[in-house]
Amino acid sequence: MRNRSPRGRTTPLGAISAAERKRVYTALYQSHLPKLDDAGIVDYNQNRGIVELSTAAEQLDPYLETNTRDDISWCKRYLGIAAAGFALLTAAWLQVPPLAGITDIGLALLVVVAFTVVAIAHTYDARNAPSTGEQAPEVSDE
Secondary structure: EEEEEEOOOOOEEEHOHHHHHHHHHHHHHHHHHHHHHHHOOEEOOOOOOOOEOOOOHHHHHHHOEEEEEEEOOOHHHHHHHHHHEEEEEEHHHHHHOOOHOHHHHHHHHHHHHHHHHHHHHHHHHOOOOOOOOOOOOOOOOO
16 A cells, blocks of 8 residues: 655555654644534544544545546547647648648548547547536535
8 A cells, every 4th residue: 555645656655654654643633633523524522532424524525536437638639639630731731642632621521520529429428427416516715
């Protein structure tokens, strides 16, 4: 098991010093757990050292879920299609074979079809994405 720092670095669990463990333990029990208790996320009994999730903790699930489906965002896919379309049109304008024989309408149709295929895939993916059925709650600055 590894410890992941905020910057994404990992440290083997055995390499964490006692001072680092104590610092995390102290921050958890003196600062973080009382704040989570005040927010209603956990039920924290400081005298007995008991921490339990409250029912309100379920509201955080949409924020804690990880997306394991795909590493390439849709905006990058659209940007890739736009770049490929621009390169294709530039190559045709420079009369690069075999694009020199394709008409302007044919090239435009090819680019539009590529965007249409990606848009259909995006729509299909969005409709079939797993969902909790709940909309994420609003975050307030209290």
